[in-house]
Amino acid sequence: MTDHPTLLNMPPWVGWPEVRILPLPVDAYVVRQKAPDWFEVRERDSGEMIYSGIGPVEVVRSPAPF
Numbered sequence: 001m002t003d004h005p006t007l008l009n010m011p012p013w014v015g016w017p018e019v020r021i022l023p024l025p026v027d028a029y030v031v032r033q034k035a036p037d038w039f040e041v042r043e044r045d046s047g048e049m050i051y052s053g054i055g056p057v058e059v060v061r062s063p064a065p066f
Contacts, residue, residue: 003065008041008051009058022050022059029059 006026010018022029024043029050032040039055042048051057 004062005066007060007062009060010051011054011056020051026059026061031057031059 006022006024006029008020008022008029010020012018028044030042030044032042033055034040034052037054039051039053039057040049041051041057041059043050
């Protein structure tokens with residue numbers, strides 16, 4: 001993992017932000033909108049499903065190291 005990990009930002013759940021740490025760089029993931037409020041995140045090379053659910057979602061590099 002790098003100093004600034006990749007994050008999957010998801011819609012808040014019960015008022016709290018939902019964030020998941022992902023193991024690969026940002027460009028290793030693809031975000032696709034499947035319906036007005038439904039999104040999928042897949043690993044680009046393998047096609048593995050990382051997330052499928054309500055959105056919007058985004059895959060970003062953490063602004064801070066941890």
